Structures are given as C-alpha cells and as structure tokens.
Amino acid sequence: MIDPALLEPLADDAWPARERERLGGWRLNASSGRSMRINACWPLAAPDRDPEAALDAVEAWFAARGLPPRFKLTDGLTAPVDLAQRLAARGYASGKETVVMLGPLEALVRGEGDPAIRVTASPDAAFGAVFTATAGDPEDGRERLEALGRIPAPARFARLDIDGAPAAIGCAAIGGPFVGVFGMRTAPDHRRKGLARRVLRALLAEAKDLGAERAWLQVEAENAPAIALYADEGFEPGYRYRYWER
Structure with missing residues (x-):
C-alpha cells in the first residue's frame, strides 16, 4: 500500500504539536498532554546519539514540560529495531493501537x-x-x-x-x-x-x-x-x- 517511512513524516507535519524538536530521526512533540500524537516521541529513524542517551534525553525533555514520556512505535519503521525491548527494560509497556488506512x-x-x-x-x-x-x-x-x-x-x-x-x-x-x-x-x-x-x-x-x-x-x-x-x-x-x- 505505502511505505510508512514516506507517510509518517507527512502525518507528523499534518497535525503539528505546539512544541517540536528533533534528536536526529526522532521527533519530539509536546502540547498540553492529552492528544497522544502531539505529546509523544516519534522514533522514525536513527537518533543523533547512542539510543540509551537518546532515551535519557527524551525523558528529560518531557519532564521539563511537566509531561510523562511517551513513544509512538510504528510497524516496520521504529529505529533502532530493538527500541521496544529497550523501553520495556525501562518499565514502558505497549498500549493504545491505531490503524492507518489508505x-x-x-x-x-x-x-x-x-x-x-x-x-x-x-x-x-x-x-x-x-x-x-x-x-x-x-x-x-x-x-x-x-x-x-x-x-x-x-x-x-x-x-x-x-x-x-x-x-x-x-x-x-x-x-x-x-x-x-x-x-x-x-x-x-x-x-x-x-x-x-x-x-x-x-x-x-x-x-x-x-x-x-x-x-x-x-x-x-x-x-x-x-x-x-x-x-x-x-x-x-x-x-x-x-x-x-x-
């Protein structure tokens, strides 16, 4: 149907968060903390530093805004490929699932x-x-x-x-x-x-x-x-x- 690597950046730009920042291929979005898409890190490509250091930086970025850290992991696109395991080791768990239809x-x-x-x-x-x-x-x-x-x-x-x-x-x-x-x-x-x-x-x-x-x-x-x-x-x-x- 379509490569998520093509569509996900468009989706991020189409629904802009109030605050946006990047760590290489990781996109950080923050607003008021309710809507998940604009209050999450989108790890669409490799970060600009070691993955564990990137996770530390994301957690600190959200903490500075009084928001809980949240990650949006997309099938076939998340970088690095073992990010889910790294998140689980830090106490994260997979939750709400969304279907992209085209x-x-x-x-x-x-x-x-x-x-x-x-x-x-x-x-x-x-x-x-x-x-x-x-x-x-x-x-x-x-x-x-x-x-x-x-x-x-x-x-x-x-x-x-x-x-x-x-x-x-x-x-x-x-x-x-x-x-x-x-x-x-x-x-x-x-x-x-x-x-x-x-x-x-x-x-x-x-x-x-x-x-x-x-x-x-x-x-x-x-x-x-x-x-x-x-x-x-x-x-x-x-x-x-x-x-x-x-």
Missing part, C-alpha cells in the same frame, strides 16, 4: 461533493462548537482544536448543518499528492444518520480538486464502527502503530 482518491471520490456541506480554509466557531462538544474531556477538545488551527495550508474544514445547527464536521490536511483526514465528529443527537459519510466524501472531493491523489487517515484499532465506515468507503488498512508509556 486509498486512492480516484476510487474513493464519489460524485461532486455535497452542496449542503460548507467547506472552508479555516475552522469557524460553529466547527469548534461541535468539536469541543463531542470531546469526552473539554481540555482534550481544546488541545485538538488548537492543533487543527496549526494545520499548514492548504487545509479544508467541512461542516454539515441540520435545521440550522452544526451536526457533523471533519477536516483535511493536504500535502502534495496526499490528503490526511482528521477531526471527524458528529453531534450526539445526529449520529447513525450517515452524516460522517457525507462529510468524508465532501472532504475527499475537495482534496481531489486541489490535486491530491491518495488519502490516509488514522483510527483507533478498537473503533470498529469507524473502521467499518472507512472500509465501506474504499479505505484499506496499511499499517499500525502503538503508544508506549510507563
């Missing part, structure tokens, strides 16, 4: 989009209201909404209103021939009505118009309904990653 826009895009869906280049207050309201933790919602605002251009934010009120949202980060889909949320009163599918199709159609050729998204491995939706729309599993924490 597909060609030529097959994914169906029709010309949905005229009922408003697509903009930045999130507005109504978009933010749905995003925050559907977050289990308000602080987590705020952190993720801030991250959405940092997505580099071109980005697109889609919102579907029902009876004059925002009901479903989603956004897309477009980098060259790739488009990443993020922030798919539906207000509780409007779930199981097919709204997420309509928002997804509108985002993909817009991305195709902007020159994207392939789409990708990340979904928690335990979220069976979302995986089923994306599979039904033509996405296929590409690879997985897991977070390691103490």
Whole structure:
C-alpha cells in the first residue's frame, strides 16, 4: 500500500504539536498532554546519539514540560529495531493501537461533493462548537482544536448543518499528492444518520480538486464502527502503530 517511512513524516507535519524538536530521526512533540500524537516521541529513524542517551534525553525533555514520556512505535519503521525491548527494560509497556488506512482518491471520490456541506480554509466557531462538544474531556477538545488551527495550508474544514445547527464536521490536511483526514465528529443527537459519510466524501472531493491523489487517515484499532465506515468507503488498512508509556 505505502511505505510508512514516506507517510509518517507527512502525518507528523499534518497535525503539528505546539512544541517540536528533533534528536536526529526522532521527533519530539509536546502540547498540553492529552492528544497522544502531539505529546509523544516519534522514533522514525536513527537518533543523533547512542539510543540509551537518546532515551535519557527524551525523558528529560518531557519532564521539563511537566509531561510523562511517551513513544509512538510504528510497524516496520521504529529505529533502532530493538527500541521496544529497550523501553520495556525501562518499565514502558505497549498500549493504545491505531490503524492507518489508505486509498486512492480516484476510487474513493464519489460524485461532486455535497452542496449542503460548507467547506472552508479555516475552522469557524460553529466547527469548534461541535468539536469541543463531542470531546469526552473539554481540555482534550481544546488541545485538538488548537492543533487543527496549526494545520499548514492548504487545509479544508467541512461542516454539515441540520435545521440550522452544526451536526457533523471533519477536516483535511493536504500535502502534495496526499490528503490526511482528521477531526471527524458528529453531534450526539445526529449520529447513525450517515452524516460522517457525507462529510468524508465532501472532504475527499475537495482534496481531489486541489490535486491530491491518495488519502490516509488514522483510527483507533478498537473503533470498529469507524473502521467499518472507512472500509465501506474504499479505505484499506496499511499499517499500525502503538503508544508506549510507563
């Protein structure tokens, strides 16, 4: 499907953390501590020092920000290859697993989009209201909404209103021939009505118009309904990653 070494750097750039630093091929991300992707070390290639010294440096970097150290290990990409064993020796364990799904826009895009869906280049207050309201933790919602605002251009934010009120949202980060889909949320009163599918199709159609050729998204491995939706729309599993924490 795709080499994670190509897609993972794009994924990191598409959802930027508030603070970013590198130790060679290790990428350090920190925000407010909630969203795992922007509060973790991504060891995508060899660090610029001995691995044990790099682990010490990562732990110190997160400690200086009052955050617990966290590592995002991607199938077939983590460097060095024995990093999981090194982390286990320090008391870390593998936790939440995420599936990266992909597909060609030529097959994914169906029709010309949905005229009922408003697509903009930045999130507005109504978009933010749905995003925050559907977050289990308000602080987590705020952190993720801030991250959405940092997505580099071109980005697109889609919102579907029902009876004059925002009901479903989603956004897309477009980098060259790739488009990443993020922030798919539906207000509780409007779930199981097919709204997420309509928002997804509108985002993909817009991305195709902007020159994207392939789409990708990340979904928690335990979220069976979302995986089923994306599979039904033509996405296929590409690879997985897991977070390691103490």
